[in-house]
Amino acid sequence: MSRSNVTRRGVLKTGAVTGAGVALPTIFTASSAAAFTNEPTGSSVTLGFNVPQTGPYADEGADELRAYELAVEHLNGEGDGGMLSTFSSKALQGNGINGKKVEYVTGDTQTKSDAARASAKSMIEKDGAIMITGGSSSGVAIAVQGLCQEAGVIFMAGLTHSNDTTGKDKKANGFRHFFNGYMSGAALAPVLAANYGNDRKAYHLTADYTWGWTQQESIAAATEALGWETVNNVLTPLAATDFSSYIAPVLNSGADVLVLNHYGGNMVNSLTNAVQFGLRDKMVDGKQFEIVVPLYSRLMARGAGENVKGIFGSTNWHWSLTDEGSKAFVKSFGTKYGFPPSQAAHTCYVQTLLYADAVTRAGSFNPCAVEEALVGGDSSLPGISSEANRGFLFDGLGNGQTLYRADDHQCFKDVLVVRGKENPTSEFDLLEVVEVTPVAQVWYEPDHPMFAGGNLGECNPGA
Numbered sequence: 446m447s448r449s450n451v452t453r454r455g456v457l458k459t460g461a462v463t464g465a466g467v468a469l470p471t472i473f474t475a476s477s478a479a480a481f482t483n484e485p486t487g488s489s490v491t492l493g494f495n496v497p498q499t500g501p502y503a504d505e506g507a508d509e510l511r512a513y514e515l516a517v518e519h520l521n522g523e524g525d526g527g528m529l530s531t532f533s534s535k536a537l538q539g540n541g542i543n544g545k546k547v548e549y550v551t552g553d554t555q556t557k558s559d560a561a562r563a564s565a566k567s568m569i570e571k572d573g574a575i576m577i578t579g580g581s582s583s584g585v586a587i588a589v590q591g592l593c594q595e596a597g598v599i600f601m602a603g604l605t606h607s608n609d610t611t612g613k614d615k616k617a618n619g620f621r622h623f624f625n626g627y628m629s630g631a632a633l634a635p636v637l638a639a640n641y642g643n644d645r646k647a648y649h650l651t652a653d654y655t656w657g658w659t660q661q662e663s664i665a666a667a668t669e670a671l672g673w674e675t676v677n678n679v680l681t682p683l684a685a686t687d688f689s690s691y692i693a694p695v696l697n698s699g700a701d702v703l704v705l706n707h708y709g710g711n712m713v714n715s716l717t718n719a720v721q722f723g724l725r726d727k728m729v730d731g732k733q734f735e736i737v738v739p740l741y742s743r744l745m746a747r748g749a750g751e752n753v754k755g756i757f758g759s760t761n762w763h764w765s766l767t768d769e770g771s772k773a774f775v776k777s778f779g780t781k782y783g784f785p786p787s788q789a790a791h792t793c794y795v796q797t798l799l800y801a802d803a804v805t806r807a808g809s810f811n812p813c814a815v816e817e818a819l820v821g822g823d824s825s826l827p828g829i830s831s832e833a834n835r836g837f838l839f840d841g842l843g844n845g846q847t848l849y850r851a852d853d854h855q856c857f858k859d860v861l862v863v864r865g866k867e868n869p870t871s872e873f874d875l876l877e878v879v880e881v882t883p884v885a886q887v888w889y890e891p892d893h894p895m896f897a898g899g900n901l902g903e904c905n906p907g908a
Contacts, residue, residue: 481811482597482907483575489546490810492517492797493574495564495589496603500556501683501710502581504744505789509579509603510551511782512790516797519777520547527777528798531770531841536805543804554580556683558588565589569596575810576601576800581709581789582683583607583656590619597907599812601796604789606708606740608659611855612896617904618812620819620854622799622847623792624887626660627895629739629759630667632860632882636757641702641735643672648700650691650715652707653680661706662895664739676700681707681715688715692722701729704737712738713748720752741863744787746875753865753875760861762791762843763878771843785873795842799849803837813904820851826884833891846884852891853901860887 483491494513497506518524522539529537541547550572552564561580568574577593578601580586586605593600594616602610602621606629611621637645647668651657657680665675676698681691692715695703703724707715719725719736727734738745741758764775764785774794778786786794803818804810824838826848837849844858862880869875889896 480906480908481813483569483573484908485545485573485575485810487545489548490542491568491572491574492547492549492800493552493565493568493572493577493579494549495552495554495561495568495577495579497556497581497585498551498553500554502556502604502708503710504748505581505604505709505742505787506554506579508744508787508790509581509793512778512786512794513549513551513578513797515778515781516794517547517549520797520801524781525773525777528770528774528794528842531773532798532802533840534802534806536802537798542801543808543810547801550574554582554585554589556582556585558584561585562588562592565592566596569593569598574598578793578796578800579603580605582654583610583659584654586610586621587614587655590614590616594618594902594905597812597905599800599815601800603793603796605656606660607656608663608895609655609899611853612659613899614655615853615855615899615901617816617854617902620796620799620849622796622849622856624759624761624858624860625855626656626663626739627889627893628860628887629660630663631887631889632862632880633664633737633739633757633759634667634671636862636880637668637737638671638673640757642732645673645702645732645735646676646700646729647673647702647704647737648676648695648698649678649704649706650688651678651680652711653682656708657681657706659895660739661704664704664706664737666895673702681711683711685711686714688718689722691715692718692724695719695724696722696727699729701732702735702737704739706739708740708742709745710748712745716749716752716756725752741876742788743785743873743876744789746865747872754867756865757879758863760788760863760876762788763861763863763876764791764873765878766843768841768843768845770841774843791843798842799839811906813906816904820849820854824848826857826888828885829888831888831890848884850891853896853899857884857888859884 554561807814
């Protein structure tokens with residue numbers, strides 16, 4: 446990837462990455478004297494923010510970058526400090542990370558795995574990034590997570606919802622705060638059954654990559670367990686912009702529910718096409734036809750406009766939450782940018798703080814020390830009887846008590862079920878939280894069949 450494709454923020458450095466020696470005939474360069482990849486030796490430390498700045502998930506990427514910039518300000522002691530004051534861990538003091546000023550570089554994943562890996566590789570090799578974070582596609586997240594494992598740097602996943610990210614593709618150097626497809630199904634299915642009944646026939650349109658596959662599997666399993674029938678599941682390309690040819694067959698399928706396993710611009714376009722085909726006005730065997738969007742975001746709701754009214758879905762977080770952490774973040778973000786943050790912005794901001802906190806508590810940037818701080822210890826979530834209920838327990842970051850689980854580096858917390866508002870008061874007030882699903886309802890064991898087959902492996906410090 447050319448230098449021009451990576452944007453550097455903060456103090457500009459020239460020449461080789463600090464600690465890097467002569468280029469070695471391997472993927473990553475490192476000094477033989479370094480204890481780990483890109484060990485900081487100066488007064489600053491560089492983080493790599495790798496987000497979709499183009500492509501179908503670009504809206505999420507833009508909000509992620511806003512959140513990252515805000516997190517850097519707060520870590521460096523600028524602004525009002527945001528969630529630093531509400532975070533249950535009090536290690537962060539607004540003096541950077543371990544006393545080093547936080548700088549960052551950015552890259553465009555283009556919502557493409559190859560481009561994302563190239564961008565992350567450049568950040569690590571050329572810019573000395575010691576942590577990579579970002580993404581709004583699980584395919585991208587899994588690809589970059591694998592690269593970071595090879596490179597010996599920490600990957601703090603941004604928006605990634607596929608079960609595989611912390612399932613069969615989990616890595617010791619990778620960590621996810623965002624929830625996943627299984628959790629969406631576990632939270633959403635009971636609400637759908639309560640509102641639409643147990644005797645329903647669902648037709649799924651599914652984005653054809655790891656997120657879509659595991660999201661569809663999760664929703665189908667959860668709804669079928671409550672009596673629903675899955676009539677069909679049709680895969681759609683991520684690059685699709687017109688879904689008319691996929692919507693038309695639904696009309697004569699006998700289905701009375703359309704499940705759109707789409708995200709970002711894909712969901713906006715497929716929902717718009719579905720409404721244009723009259724599905725929301727259709728009756729099937731005396732039942733009102735319904736549409737479900739399992740993974741929602743405020744940005745998608747804004748793009749879809751009137752079409753989201755009354756449609757159920759799930760989210761990781763929402764700006765209307767009234768806990769102290771959420772209020773602090775919404776205030777900081779709103780003051781800086783003039784509008785409330787999305788769930789993508791929230792999870793990226795939180796991941797940055799969690800990384801900085803782990804480094805500070807560990808007293809080291811060594812990724813293996815960071816891993817131990819992020820998931821080590823014997824803390825557990827109250828009310829869950831499981832040998833796997835151990836890791837780093839924290840609060841004050843917007844979702845109530847949250848466990849970073851040691852077994853798979855997945856966060857466990859409450860999940861929100863939302864619905865498109867019938868009478869929104871502004872362009873941002875588009876979703877209403879109808880249920881806060883307790884973490885116990887979305888809990889699963891690490892060897893659950895939907896997450897089996899992976900091996901966390903050992904932390905890699907790289908150099």
